[in-house]
Amino acid sequence: MVTQQDKMQRKGGRTARLAERINGPIIHKPALVSKVPLYDVVNEEGVEQIHELAMRIVEEVGVEFRDAEALEIWRKTDAEIDSSNVKIGRKTLLELIESAPTEYMHHARNPDRSVLVGGRSMVLSPSYGPPFIYDFEGIRRPATLDDLHNLQKLNHMAPSVHIAGGPIVEPLDVVVPHRHLHMTYSSMKYSDKPIIGNVTARERAQDTVDMCSIVFGKEFASNNCCTTSLINSNSPLVWDATMLDALKIYASNNHAVMCSPFSMTGASTPASNIGTMAVVTAEALMAIAFGQLVRKGAPMLFGVPAMTVALNSGAPVHGSPDSAIVQFLSGQMARRYKIPHRAIANCATSKVPDMQAGFDSMWGLFPSFLSGAQWITMAGGIMEGTLGVSYAKTMIDLEQIDAFYHFCQGCYFEDIEEIFETIQEVGSGGHFLGSAHTRKANLFIFPSQNNVPYEQWELDGRKDSAQVGLEKAKNWLSRYQTPSMQDDVDKALQDFISQRESELSINIE
């Protein structure tokens, strides 16, 4: 008979093992090189039909560049410019696209964390842009700089996240003109992974590059990719001056830019996956071509954070089969143009980290990984269709990222003889738990999921995965160690921030 004491001892053993897993050393996995095949949702003829539609859009409808300087740059080509509308022949466009690299090295301040982006190499970056945090009590409130630092730390510790991020969350307690300085510093200080640049104004992009010059040296930071930044078009078919200014600053320094139309199928793009993909392709290719005019060979990414709109209410929706199809299509189009592909992972529309949050996120995860996206943003935590980020969901999502990293290792055939011998040895009716082959096995089990029997789960306190996620976030933060940074570099960054703050304060008054 099993006594309560036995149970407690067993629990002790289990708790100890759990603690061991949770308190293990911090691991940083290399960029993922997937060994599983890619998934194509349409055939080559389908890709060509979307391409043809996109080409008709750039040739016959045109894309607006609402920026005088950009229009001047376009005038160097045979583009047909009417007010801010730019139409361009496919020949010129595709020639420009060809000069964008198929892969590039994104440098980190710690060279061990630099990653190759493009080709077979896949990297993951944190959430991007939400103004609200779902905090340690699960309460939704405006995010602060402390939240940004916390999320920076958690993502730094996440094994399968390769990028430090930029605006993992928007710190609303810092005044807007100063905010980008503290956000950039946060990503440089609390992680030593590659960072994402600020794009909210020309001078802020320049400040980001200047801070990179402090860390990497001016010569290096002017000619090598030290940030990847993310610009969104105003779909349909508009690029505004703010985004184009950021593109110009980064591309002219040879930093990478994701040209990633923020599509909402049914609202900002046609209510069709094919139509959405064609509009997005036209917008992204025009921005990439423009970037090549700014600096030939500057690295650019192609992609779309696909969303759908609820046609009865106009509400944007993450986690839908139509968005998943667009995500797969986006990978196919990016491969056609030989540009690295950007996708989105863990985005939920729900307002609590509930069952829907899990389902929504998976509609992004499978398409991101199986489309071979070389850059996957939103690695964790997104709620409310990108308006919020949750500590609880961040931790559960990051485990899913680890699981997909494992999935992408595919099947291992090399031990097939040993497997046969083990099957012979175990025979019919036996079990494999104790065999030598099993003891060295590499199966993926989520470290914090509720896999124990119901009674054990009750003894453990009846926790749902949101509670488990919150506890894990607190545990990680208690174990976080700031990666080292040279004192003089740190001081120079802080001096730069102080100086810029005083210059920019004029704007606040």
Add this chain to the structure above:
Amino acid sequence: MVTQQDKMQRKGGRTARLAERINGPIIHKPALVSKVPLYDVVNEEGVEQIHELAMRIVEEVGVEFRDAEALEIWRKTDAEIDSSNVKIGRKTLLELIESAPTEYMHHARNPDRSVLVGGRSMVLSPSYGPPFIYDFEGIRRPATLDDLHNLQKLNHMAPSVHIAGGPIVEPLDVVVPHRHLHMTYSSMKYSDKPIIGNVTARERAQDTVDMCSIVFGKEFASNNCCTTSLINSNSPLVWDATMLDALKIYASNNHAVMCSPFSMTGASTPASNIGTMAVVTAEALMAIAFGQLVRKGAPMLFGVPAMTVALNSGAPVHGSPDSAIVQFLSGQMARRYKIPHRAIANCATSKVPDMQAGFDSMWGLFPSFLSGAQWITMAGGIMEGTLGVSYAKTMIDLEQIDAFYHFCQGCYFEDIEEIFETIQEVGSGGHFLGSAHTRKANLFIFPSQNNVPYEQWELDGRKDSAQVGLEKAKNWLSRYQTPSMQDDVDKALQDFISQRESELSINIE
């Protein structure tokens, strides 16, 4: 300014639209014919390596048939029989397998609900076997016959569920010897879709066939597939007498049998996706071959409800990347042998319908649909690694099934000219919400998900998806209508049950 009254009016409009969607007519979708490509996780050489390993198992290790009658049947072949161990040459095995049909018609008592299983046709069936219900208050308790009826009704109303099921939940308030009669009656009475047969004893399988004879006529029910039933091996490499008895009864009447090893990678099968698939293949093929010896041409399915074991605790785990890989492999092997493939959809290991429940389920959904499984069990509701079924999760899962049904329609290219004209018309900076093309669009939006803005969600009562699911279950049950059944058939079924109950009561005393 938006007043509270405006808000309420808006809410009224929204609530009315929601009610319209929720209270729409009951739709029964046909079997899914997927238009998206299948996903292969290994190449042809990989499939052949697994095949070779499986063949070495059947030839050199053998599979146990713990049933004297089954061994007698095997003696008709050149199998090498040692005690209950059966070894067989691949030539004989594969010849037998070839006589199993690649597709079959599964008849429903309402001919409009009969479905083709196999080939390009995919069908979905409800949860299978859990003894616990997570009820309308979200409380876990032993399930009752009323719960079975309720789940029968919900699945009958689910547009993308094609099969009425059998043991959607185990009614623990009915004594074991009588239980199968009431379960079979429940599936016949409360749905008119095709049913799943009982396999827990030879006489219970016979009772199921006899009840089919009442509904379909004896001659028809003895020669046509009126049930599909599910038998599990005792992995590794054992078939027991109970399962084989059920197989014999059903196959001899030309009803379909799923030969579906209940694998737990790392425990009942090797700690390897390749090794697991080889063991499962050996077990399934041996049962399918045996079925062909019972009645040549009897329909059989190949498949595996893939699970992984937590190596540190031995706990079985649903929702893991390794199980997903096995599910994809299983589809590839089934296609190699030209046998319809069975997979599992919405299984969660969690004990509450939480974020984990969503993630776990999706690790089954994507592989099931993208592997082209012709029969997908566990369409909705599974908790606790198949020990429980939840009303709340059932409803949310069933929406996901609808979403995958939509996903599998793939891309629509036929309106590409109209799309281009719409893009021209909307132009840059416009929006597509009001265009004629959008108004007839077919985008999939989950009917009950939280897609509204946060403030609206608060006004709506801050519901998580578990609450939404429970409300939807109650709404559906209030709208359920029992499909018609001829009075004399109903009476004959009830008389049969009464008679069998009195005969079987001897066993209870």
